[in-house]
Amino acid sequence: MLIDRLSNQDFSALASLYRTTLLESVLPFWQQYSLDHEHGGYFTCLDVKGNVYDTDKFIWLQNRQVWTFSMLYNRLDQRSDWLDVASHGANFLAQHGRDEQGNWYFALDRQGRPLVQPYNIFSDCFAAMAFSQYAQASGDDHSKAIALQAYKNVLRRQDNPKGRYNKTYPGTRPMKSLAVPMILANLTLEMDWLLPNEQLESVLDQTIHAVMAEFLDPDSGLVYEHLAPDGSILDCFEGRLLNPGHGIEAMWFMMDIGQRRQDMTLINRAIDTILTILERGWDSKYGGIFYFLDRLDYPPQQLEWDQKLWWVHLETLVALLLGYRLTQREDCWQWYRTVHNYAWSRFNDPNHGEWFGYLNRQGDVLLNLKGGKWKGCFHVPRALYLGWEHCQALT
Amino acid sequence: MLIDRLSNQDFSALASLYRTTLLESVLPFWQQYSLDHEHGGYFTCLDVKGNVYDTDKFIWLQNRQVWTFSMLYNRLDQRSDWLDVASHGANFLAQHGRDEQGNWYFALDRQGRPLVQPYNIFSDCFAAMAFSQYAQASGDDHSKAIALQAYKNVLRRQDNPKGRYNKTYPGTRPMKSLAVPMILANLTLEMDWLLPNEQLESVLDQTIHAVMAEFLDPDSGLVYEHLAPDGSILDCFEGRLLNPGHGIEAMWFMMDIGQRRQDMTLINRAIDTILTILERGWDSKYGGIFYFLDRLDYPPQQLEWDQKLWWVHLETLVALLLGYRLTQREDCWQWYRTVHNYAWSRFNDPNHGEWFGYLNRQGDVLLNLKGGKWKGCFHVPRALYLGWEHCQALT
Numbered sequence: 001m002l003i004d005r006l007s008n009q010d011f012s013a014l015a016s017l018y019r020t021t022l023l024e025s026v027l028p029f030w031q032q033y034s035l036d037h038e039h040g041g042y043f044t045c046l047d048v049k050g051n052v053y054d055t056d057k058f059i060w061l062q063n064r065q066v067w068t069f070s071m072l073y074n075r076l077d078q079r080s081d082w083l084d085v086a087s088h089g090a091n092f093l094a095q096h097g098r099d100e101q102g103n104w105y106f107a108l109d110r111q112g113r114p115l116v117q118p119y120n121i122f123s124d125c126f127a128a129m130a131f132s133q134y135a136q137a138s139g140d141d142h143s144k145a146i147a148l149q150a151y152k153n154v155l156r157r158q159d160n161p162k163g164r165y166n167k168t169y170p171g172t173r174p175m176k177s178l179a180v181p182m183i184l185a186n187l188t189l190e191m192d193w194l195l196p197n198e199q200l201e202s203v204l205d206q207t208i209h210a211v212m213a214e215f216l217d218p219d220s221g222l223v224y225e226h227l228a229p230d231g232s233i234l235d236c237f238e239g240r241l242l243n244p245g246h247g248i249e250a251m252w253f254m255m256d257i258g259q260r261r262q263d264m265t266l267i268n269r270a271i272d273t274i275l276t277i278l279e280r281g282w283d284s285k286y287g288g289i290f291y292f293l294d295r296l297d298y299p300p301q302q303l304e305w306d307q308k309l310w311w312v313h314l315e316t317l318v319a320l321l322l323g324y325r326l327t328q329r330e331d332c333w334q335w336y337r338t339v340h341n342y343a344w345s346r347f348n349d350p351n352h353g354e355w356f357g358y359l360n361r362q363g364d365v366l367l368n369l370k371g372g373k374w375k376g377c378f379h380v381p382r383a384l385y386l387g388w389e390h391c392q393a394l395t
Numbered sequence: 396m397l398i399d400r401l402s403n404q405d406f407s408a409l410a411s412l413y414r415t416t417l418l419e420s421v422l423p424f425w426q427q428y429s430l431d432h433e434h435g436g437y438f439t440c441l442d443v444k445g446n447v448y449d450t451d452k453f454i455w456l457q458n459r460q461v462w463t464f465s466m467l468y469n470r471l472d473q474r475s476d477w478l479d480v481a482s483h484g485a486n487f488l489a490q491h492g493r494d495e496q497g498n499w500y501f502a503l504d505r506q507g508r509p510l511v512q513p514y515n516i517f518s519d520c521f522a523a524m525a526f527s528q529y530a531q532a533s534g535d536d537h538s539k540a541i542a543l544q545a546y547k548n549v550l551r552r553q554d555n556p557k558g559r560y561n562k563t564y565p566g567t568r569p570m571k572s573l574a575v576p577m578i579l580a581n582l583t584l585e586m587d588w589l590l591p592n593e594q595l596e597s598v599l600d601q602t603i604h605a606v607m608a609e610f611l612d613p614d615s616g617l618v619y620e621h622l623a624p625d626g627s628i629l630d631c632f633e634g635r636l637l638n639p640g641h642g643i644e645a646m647w648f649m650m651d652i653g654q655r656r657q658d659m660t661l662i663n664r665a666i667d668t669i670l671t672i673l674e675r676g677w678d679s680k681y682g683g684i685f686y687f688l689d690r691l692d693y694p695p696q697q698l699e700w701d702q703k704l705w706w707v708h709l710e711t712l713v714a715l716l717l718g719y720r721l722t723q724r725e726d727c728w729q730w731y732r733t734v735h736n737y738a739w740s741r742f743n744d745p746n747h748g749e750w751f752g753y754l755n756r757q758g759d760v761l762l763n764l765k766g767g768k769w770k771g772c773f774h775v776p777r778a779l780y781l782g783w784e785h786c787q788a789l790t
């Protein structure tokens with residue numbers, strides 16, 4: 001549904017688009033195709049029609065699906081079938097997901113045997129999010145303990161996320177990453193019911209400072225992915241890297257905090273940043289938002305730099321709707337229209353459900369799949385749920 | 396120069412194309428732009444015109460450039476300017492390239508300080524190749540010792556190439572990679588002047604067995620990238636991966652051994668395999684050889700799967716010319732024409748020298764560079780030198 005075919009700013013039609021797609025296309029897709037009824041957990045490698053093409057179980061995506069169905073149960077509707085889907089994954093993960101020290105593996109095989117060691121801090125991060133929501137949904141104390149343990153892992157590992165698997169030689173060019181404070185902001189808000197208020201506000205303060213005063217460069221108005229520990233800019237591949245979708249997602253996390261704290265200055269700075277990133281990251285030739293760019297316009301290392309990814313566009317839609325909801329800024333709405341028309345006409349698959357994940361620069365489907373190692377049941381339903389909520393509030 | 400504009404099979408015109416491009420376009424490009432006269436070693440991050448856009452020094456590429464200029468000095472012409480270029484890199488590497496145990500780092504900064512730990516067996520591999528050629532060129536005994544030390548590192552590490560940086564959980568799904576026997580075949584032939592004959596022939600026997608009896612699947616005729624330790628096929632992303640350029644390059648290494656041993660059976664099996672890979676790996680819509688495929692036609696993990704890379708096409712040209720030289724098989728020549736016309740018209744840059752590295756599926760330049768983290772002074776000059784040699788032999 002292109003916006004041009006809507007009366008301008010018909011938020012009730014938009015709300016209905018988000019709701020219908022969530023409830024009738026996306027959630028049924030995962031409910032129907034992703035459950036492994038034999039060994040537990042979820043299949044995430046699903047082709048365009050939902051057929052399983054690989055049975056490995058990636059911890060990010062297992063936890064994210066537990067999170068999604070628990071969150072919708074908690075916030076939208078206490079449907080027992082949604083809680084069943086969440087339990088299906090939570091039980092599998094509680095049994096197989098962690099090593100003896102409570103660190104979360106990166107991947108398991110279909111039976112739940114570890115394939116890849118716990119080298120990745122985001123496995124713990126998504127486990128904390130998943131089990132926090134699931135504990136709320138199920139009322140299960142053991143799940144609450146799992147969430148808190150995972151949250152502590154994240155805090156403990158934040159200064160050296162890869163631990164002993166870190167291949168960087170110490171001292172030559174130390175670096176810190178946007179991903180850590182960014183995810184901590186989102187995770188901490190998620191866990192607010194489990195954390196002492198003082199700890200929560202102090203972590204939020206830290207993340208706002210890191211994202212808005214360090215990773216957001218005042219000169220360019222862009223968000224950088226990697227900085228020196230003292231916050232200075234680095235001239236190397238990692239230091240020059242721009243990831244527009246990541247920066248924009250970080251900005252709606254900031255707006256979430258701004259909304260909680262009724263901080264309109266923070267909200268407007270986040271919106272300004274989103275628009276600056278869009279001006280830089282939008283492909284004026286073929287449309288869509290680039291996956292990676294180099295801030296000095298050098299060739300990036302990532303060969304996939306010019307591709308158009310589902311999550312980049314969905315997070316942008318959420319960010320722009322939230323921005324418009326909080327400020328009614330016309331520039332938010334204009335960019336929303338542009339991104340909406342691009343994304344809804346290309347990623348959404350009304351024939352078989354769910355969204356495509358990966359388009360080439362020209363906007364054609366690059367990988368004919370609905371899920372894989374990195375795409376599962378997360379960005380699409382989260383964005384559809386939030387988009388629906390924002391549009392509803394705007395009607 | 397398209398073959399259609401040549402009289403068919405005019406190998407003298409082809410020899411001249413390879414020679415001219417090597418001597419007048421490619422080598423001058425690296426001689427003019429890549430030398431770091433301040434800190435030693437080479438810049439490899441060079442834009443389309445040769446401007447340096449990043450100064451980090453990647454050990455693979457540093458060693459490969461030492462190898463290229465030493466090899467050409469040894470085999471083609473004892474030009475002192477070529478030996479100077481080789482010495483320029485060899486001195487820098489001998490001083491900065493290794494840790495205290497003699498393991499080769501993966502990357503250094505411009506000054507030679509280590510950036511990335513020695514996690515990668517191929518750093519040692521390319522060091523062995525580089526210092527073996529350089530020792531021959533320079534007559535330097537210290538370089539010979541460095542080459543032998545690196546060769547021993549490779550043999551010692553071949554069963555666990557990533558050592559302590561290996562993130563695979565032990566036991567669940569052990570796997571071995573084509574890259575190891577493949578590179579050992581090439582490396583061992585390179586080092587024949589330094590190795591006892593018995594050791595050399597025994598390593599060659601092992602690599603032929605691994606490549607032709609294990610990684611080459613008799614049913615499909617394709618070369619797989621990863622197998623279970625007992626040689627059986629794995630149904631997982633790594634197990635399904637096809638890398639057509641890699642398989643074809645492995646086959647010309649096999650033909651090299653076949654030529655040395657006058658083994659026409661080996662040579663013809665290698666050619667059959669190349670042609671089978673080409674039938675499967677050729678993009679019938681846009682032309683060119685895909686970078687990655689899945690043997691069951693599932694979506695591959697690699698987002699760059701449909702791109703067309705310089706080295707894939709150059710190694711294929713070398714393989715087909717060598718195959719034709721050794722057998723005069725008409726099917727080799729027909730495929731050579733097709734790949735030649737595709738590659739020479741798109742990758743070669745007669746305006747600024749060198750070849751482009753990365754094209755999108757449609758055949759347009761994807762990254763406007765001549766060198767980066769993975770593309771240096773290696774595949775292009777090696778293939779041009781070998782192509783010239785093969786065409787010369789065919790005149």
